[in-house]
Amino acid sequence: xxxxxxxxxxxxxxxxxxxxxxxxxxxxxxxxxxxxxxxxxxxxxxxxxxxxxxxxxxxxxxxxxxxxxxxxxxxxxxxxxxxxxxxxxxxxxxxxxxxxxxxxxxxxxxxxxxxxxxxxxxxxxxxxxxxxxxxxxxxxxxxxxxxxxxxxxxxxxxxxxxxxxxxxxxxxxxxxxxxxxxxxxxxxxxxxxxxxxxxxxxxxxxxxxxxxxxxxxxxxxxxxxxxxxxxxxxxxxxxxxxxxxxxxxxxxxxxxxxxxxxxxxxxxxxxxxxxxxxxxxxxxxxxxxxxxxxxxxxxxxxxxxxxxxxxxxxxxxxxxx
Amino acid sequence: xxxxxxxxxxxxxxxxxxxxxxxxxxxxxxxxxxxxxxxxxxxxxxxxxxxxxxxxxxxxxxxxxxxxxxxxxxxxxxxxxxxxxxxxxxxxxxxxxxxxxxxxxxxxxxxxxxxxxxxxxxxxxxxxxxxxxxxxxxxxxxxxxxxxxxxxxxxxxxxxxxxxxxxxxxxxxxxxxxxxxxxxxxxxxxxxxxxxxxxxxxxxxxxxxxxxxxxxxxxxxxxxxxxxxxxxxxxxxxxxxxxxxxxxxxxxxxxxxxxxxxxxxxxxxxxxxxxxxxxxxxxxxxxxxxxxxxxxxxxxxxxxxxxxxxxxxxxxxxxxxxx
Ligand SMILES: Cc1ncc(C[n+]2csc(CCOP(=O)(O)OP(=O)(O)O)c2C)c(N)n1
Ligand SMILES: [Mg+2]
Numbered sequence: 001x002x003x004x005x006x007x008x009x010x011x012x013x014x015x016x017x018x019x020x021x022x023x024x025x026x027x028x029x030x031x032x033x034x035x036x037x038x039x040x041x042x043x044x045x046x047x048x049x050x051x052x053x054x055x056x057x058x059x060x061x062x063x064x065x066x067x068x069x070x071x072x073x074x075x076x077x078x079x080x081x082x083x084x085x086x087x088x089x090x091x092x093x094x095x096x097x098x099x100x101x102x103x104x105x106x107x108x109x110x111x112x113x114x115x116x117x118x119x120x121x122x123x124x125x126x127x128x129x130x131x132x133x134x135x136x137x138x139x140x141x142x143x144x145x146x147x148x149x150x151x152x153x154x155x156x157x158x159x160x161x162x163x164x165x166x167x168x169x170x171x172x173x174x175x176x177x178x179x180x181x182x183x184x185x186x187x188x189x190x191x192x193x194x195x196x197x198x199x200x201x202x203x204x205x206x207x208x209x210x211x212x213x214x215x216x217x218x219x220x221x222x223x224x225x226x227x228x229x230x231x232x233x234x235x236x237x238x239x240x241x242x243x244x245x246x247x248x249x250x251x252x253x254x255x256x257x258x259x260x261x262x263x264x265x266x267x268x269x270x271x272x273x274x275x276x277x278x279x280x281x282x283x284x285x286x287x288x289x290x291x292x293x294x295x296x297x298x299x300x301x302x303x304x305x306x307x308x309x310x311x312x313x314x315x316x317x318x319x320x321x
Numbered sequence: 322x323x324x325x326x327x328x329x330x331x332x333x334x335x336x337x338x339x340x341x342x343x344x345x346x347x348x349x350x351x352x353x354x355x356x357x358x359x360x361x362x363x364x365x366x367x368x369x370x371x372x373x374x375x376x377x378x379x380x381x382x383x384x385x386x387x388x389x390x391x392x393x394x395x396x397x398x399x400x401x402x403x404x405x406x407x408x409x410x411x412x413x414x415x416x417x418x419x420x421x422x423x424x425x426x427x428x429x430x431x432x433x434x435x436x437x438x439x440x441x442x443x444x445x446x447x448x449x450x451x452x453x454x455x456x457x458x459x460x461x462x463x464x465x466x467x468x469x470x471x472x473x474x475x476x477x478x479x480x481x482x483x484x485x486x487x488x489x490x491x492x493x494x495x496x497x498x499x500x501x502x503x504x505x506x507x508x509x510x511x512x513x514x515x516x517x518x519x520x521x522x523x524x525x526x527x528x529x530x531x532x533x534x535x536x537x538x539x540x541x542x543x544x545x546x547x548x549x550x551x552x553x554x555x556x557x558x559x560x561x562x563x564x565x566x567x568x569x570x571x572x573x574x575x576x577x578x579x580x581x582x583x584x585x586x587x588x589x590x591x592x593x594x595x596x597x598x599x600x601x602x603x604x605x606x607x608x609x610x611x612x613x614x615x616x617x618x619x620x621x622x623x624x625x626x627x628x629x630x631x632x633x634x635x636x637x638x639x640x641x642x643x644x
Contacts, residue, residue, distance in 0.1 A: 030498045033570045055468035055504035056435050056496055083434065123355015125417040127433035253644065260640055283644040290639045294628055295417030296406030297354050302625035305642060313644025 004181040006174055009149040010038045010116060012184060013156035014076060018046050021074060024160060025050045027061055028078030036080060038116045038170075058084050062091040062113075069109045070099070074160055077111060082118040082130045085167070093139045096165040108163040114156065118145075118169040119208070119257050120293055120300055129293035129300070131257045133169050133206070134264040137235035142166040142189060144233045147210035149179045151232055154187025162189060171257070173208030192238035194245060198227030201251035201317055204242065204268055205230060209255045209305060216310050224318055234264050239271060246272050250279035251321075253313045255305050260286040280321030283313040326372065330528040331590040331599065333368035335606050337388045338587050340397055343610055344387065344404055344418075348563045352618065353404045357418045360388035362526075362558030365586030366491050367392035369531025370459055370551075373539050379427045379445050379458040381438035383491075384419050385557075386431025389461050394426040398613035407620030414623045415631065435496075436462060436469025443479045443486050443548075450485070457485040457542045459535075465496025467509050476548070480516040485542035487535065488513070488550040491525065493557040494581075498572035513550035525553030526584040529593070556581030 004012075018024045031039040032053045043051045054061040058079070065075035079085060085092075096109045119131040136143040142164055146152040152170060159166035166189070195210055196217050203226055205213035210230045217226035229245050231238055246252050252272055256265035265284035273282065285305040293300050341361050347353045360367070367388035371380070374393070382389035390400055395411060403410025403421050410416075411423050422430035429445055432438040439460045446458035466472050467490060479486045490509050494501055513520035523534045531553055538549045558581070560566055591599050629639050 029496075030570075033498045033572050035497060035570060037568070053499055053503065055499065056465040057468045057470065059470055087434070121355070123353075123417065125355070125420055125433070126415075127419065260642055285644045286642040288629055288639045288642045290632055291629075291642070292632060294415040294623070295355075295403075295412070295420065296414040296623045298625045299406075299415070299623055299628040302628035303642070309643045316644060 002181060003178050004149045006149045006152050006170065006177045007037050007116065009153040009181070010114070010156055010170060011040050013153045013160070014039065014042060015045060017157055017160045018042065018050060023072055024074045024076065025052065025068065026076045026078065027052050027054055027065055029054055029056060029080055031078055036078065036116045038078065038114070058087050059091055062088040063095055065111045066091065066096045066099070066109055069111050070107050074110045075112070076160060077113050079113065079115045081128045082115050082132060083127050085113070085115065085132055089135070092141060092165060092167070097139060097141050109165050110163045111165045112156070112159045112168060113165070114168045114170065116170045117172040117175060119171045119173060120304055121172045122297055122300055123295065125295040126292045131169070131171070133167070133234055134258045134262065136167045137264055137267070138262065140235060142233070143169070143235045144189065145169045145171065145207035146232065147174055147207055147230050149177060150181050150184070151187050153184045155189070155232060157186045158189050161186070169207065171208040174211070187232065190233045190236040190238055192229055192231040192233070192241040194227060195230050196226065196228040198225040198249065200224045200226065200249055201253060201314055202227045202229055202242070202245045202249045203310070203314065204252070204254045206234065206256045206264060209257055212307050212310065213255055216307050216314065220311065220314060224314065226314060237268070242268070242272065243275055246276045246278070251317050252278060252282040253310070253317050254282070254284040255310050256284065256286045257305055258287060259291050260289045280317050283317050285309045285313050325529065325532070327529065327590065327593040328598065328602070330368050330372055330532065331594055332602050332606065333372070333392050334364040334528055334586050334590050335602060336397065336609070337364040337367065337391050339606055339610050340391060340401070341387060343614060344401065345563060347405065347614070353418070354406065355417060356563035357387070357404065358385040358562050359559040360385050362582065362586070363491055363493060363555045364388055365528035365590065366489065366525045366531055366553045366555060367461070369528035370489055370535045372528070372532045373535035374459065375456070376426060377454060378456050379429055379442060379449065381429050381442040381460045382431040383438070383461055383463060384431065384433050384435070385463070386419065386421060390421050390423060390428050390431065393423070393428050395423040395428060397609060398616040401613045401617035402620045405617045405620065406622065407617060408623050409616065409620030436466035436472040438462065439472045439475035439488060440478065443475050443484050446486055447482065447484045455543065457487065457539055459487045459489055461489045461491060463496060464490060464492040464494065464501045464505065464509065465499065467512055468504055473512060476512065476516045476518065479548040480518050483547040485546065486548040487538050487542065488548060490550065490552045491555055492552055493555045495557065495561070495573070497561045498570055509552045510550065518548050518550050520550040520552065522552045522554060525555030526586045526589055528586055528590050556584070558582050
């Protein structure tokens with residue numbers, strides 16, 4: 001079975017879609033030499049017309065992609081660091097996202113934004129360590145956070161084929177993963193997956209935290225049967241899949257590397273309690289409110305959701321109610 | 322503080338050079354986590370510019386910012402402690418390489434977002450002057466930043482409101498792997514001209530030349546002139562970031578690197594000193610950095626329980642993230 005790394009899965013998705021569809025072009029900083037090791041080999045295969053290094057003009061090249069999409073392209077825009085999404089938030093939200101409705105359906109904006117290395121990269125400190133996926137879910141831009149190499153491939157392919165803008169967060173904490181991948185296939189947007197079946201509590205984990213949740217579930221195996229649900233897409237969310245899980249377990253814990261206030265964990269909990277009668281109050285493990293990641297490694301770790309916090313939250317939920 | 326002082330200039334370039342070399346060793350040793358963007362080769366710019374400034378003048382730096390912080394007068398030991406993430410660091414271990422700041426000597430911070438600092442510096446200078454301080458400011462940025470809208474917007478504000486800001490472009494020929502010729506339409510000086518700002522190019526490898534053009538611009542600004550731009554032509558001797566020491570990226574021809582490295586600001590400044598004096602400076606810098614490394618590594622690591630300290634100046638306490 002071929003071992004596939006998360007990064008190479010992204011590379012394969014780009015290469016396959018570029019080969020399949022001439023309208024797919026890739027834009028970004030230092031992508032010709034593949035500084036982020038994602039666009040590796042694309043320049044040679046597809047040439048400089050379709051693999052374009054941009055000047056450091058993120059706002060302009062993000063809207064340039066919108067314009068190209070209006071004219072028929074399916075651009076993929078790579079951002080080197082997650083905070084660049086703050087810089088181009090206006091371009092994505094106020095233009096790419098709004099054009100179809102504002103024009104009365106005259107256009108589509110099929111742009112994919114990829115951030116290889118979202119969240120903490122230990123040591124990159126305050127301005128390079130954000131994980132702002134909930135912002136995009138909030139404004140209603142399709143948002144995916146693949147946890148595994150197979151999903152990195154399958155979700156990126158689906159993102160590129162989607163007629164709406166899609167943000168793909170590739171968490172730094174997952175980039176070095178490798179996995180045996182038998183068949184590379186598109187993964188539908190908006191469809192979650194039960195990564196580990198269980199009976200006592202459903203843990204929803206986002207992105208790289210799926211692996212922490214699986215490890216914690218394994219550690220707790222003697223005490224409790226923990227189900228791990230990976231939503232994969234945060235917007236649109238697979239509510240039916242989650243309701244099905246929580247209806248069986250009756251308990252819910254969410255672990256999310258975003259900030260607490262107005263975060264995706266809060267949305268998940270609110271939506272579940274609107275629909276499912278739980279046996280115990282739900283709990284969430286998140287970054288703190290207003291989190292800024294401090295530089296020193298121990299502080300950087302302290303601000304991110306940890307396995308010990310998740311374990312404690314699961315145990316409290318099991319004890320309650 | 323505008324007179325020529327070859328000894329001081331040499332001392333500063335030598336200090337930055339050896340500081341960066343020591344920092345790279347500490348990256349390799351795992352003491353500096355996350356790596357650094359080495360300033361090697363560009364020392365003449367920070368040294369020359371800051372030699373023409375007063376302590377009260379303000380500066381902002383870049384992701385490649387150690388040289389700016391040191392040249393403006395920050396303590397190398399506390400700077401190194403910051404890079405090592407210790408509570409004894411300039412930012413108490415909270416900022417690291419890309420956010421090092423020392424407000425006490427007028428350094429409002431390195432900044433990790435390309436092109437973002439110019440407008441911040443402009444506002445700070447404007448307010449200090451409104452309060453009666455006769456200061457000027459310098460914002461350093463790379464050739465990559467001249468294509469960021471926010472920097473060009475800062476040019477406009479500073480020029481429109483005549484805020485005495487010296488925009489110093491460190492043109493090292495590349496933004497990471499992107500050559501200037503592939504990224505900049507028109508010219509860097511032409512951007513200044515569009516906003517009615519005087520612009521001058523200078524050999525960034527010669528700290529004395531940089532000091533001279535800066536001193537002249539600062540004198541005009543102190544006499545009531547508006548902002549100006551200096552394009553300092555330079556060459557980055559080492560990696561864009563130390564991650565390149567592991568992953569070689571192929572974008573600079575070896576002959577070009579050799580040619581670029583042949584004009585070394587440390588040698589250019591050093592040649593202006595008597596060799597014996599130069600040797601004394603070198604020894605003094607080495608002793609200072611030995612002590613700095615010792616200080617940095619002796620500093621305590623911050624307590625994880627304090628991770629959110631300083632988040633809010635108002636005293637607001639953030640809800641933590643646990644279950
Ligand atoms: C707005 C923004 N875009 C991209 C990056 C990622 N990045 C960091 S440094 C850099 C290159 C900067 O080039 P330049 O301004 O010439 O400065 P140099 O590194 O050459 O000193 C890039 C693209 C960033 N930090 N901020
Ligand atoms: Mg540059």
